[in-house]
Amino acid sequence: MTNDHVLLFINAGSLGTISQFSSFTDPAEVQAYITFNVSSALALTAGVLQAFPHRPGLKRTVVNVSSMFAQEPHPRWVLYCTAKAARYMMFKVLAEEEPDVKVLSYSPGPMDTEMQQEIFRQISITRELMSCEKPGSKLLMLVLDSDFSSGAHIDFFDAC
Incomplete structure (x- = not known):
């Protein structure tokens, strides 16, 4: 048996x-966004x-890289909040259907990425962004230790 x-x-997300x-009011615009951020x-x-079905030793x-937007509504962010919430539920369903698959939705917090800088600019927040190393290290530790319930949503700040 292998490990x-x-x-x-x-x-991925936008x-x-x-x-x-x-x-x-344009269903095609909404559908394109949902297709890219949820369906894909x-x-x-x-x-x-x-491609990698259940087998002994596997x-x-x-x-799912998530966000506070999956659980908290924010004005003017209907598409982003909807997609993040849909993905969170989608992966909770996966955890229920496939008990041998460990499923985690992880919110890394405000990291210093182009996307996060744009989010802060859009909602007029001036707050310091973290380097990606801290949330990334915490995520890796969670995954390798399997230190979470399958289907859980864990925020970086709650996991510290």
């Missing part, structure tokens, strides 16, 4: 249009799980 470990990190809820994560994860872990 193989398949690790899948779902980190901010989309930051605008009032009532401005989203579902299809990719399903494909990886099919650990499978899926990490």
Whole structure:
């Protein structure tokens, strides 16, 4: 028996249009955003799980890089909040359906990335951003130690 470990990190995402809820009257615009940010994560994860089916000695872990926006509404962020919440629930369903797969939604906090800088600019926050090393190290420790319940949502600041 081997100790193989398949690790899948779902980190792709986009901010989309930051605008009032009532401005989203074009279903094609909304669908394109949901397809990129939700449907593609579902299809990719399903494909990886099919390529690496359950077998003795194989650990499978899926990490959904999440955000506080998955659990907290923010005005003008309807697309982003909706996609993050949908992915969180989608991966909770995976955890229920596939008990041998460890599933984690991890919110790394405000890291110094181009996307985070744009988020802060959009919501007029001036706060210091963390380097990616601290949240990344914490995530790696959580995953390698399997120190979480499958389907959990863990925030970097709660895990410290």
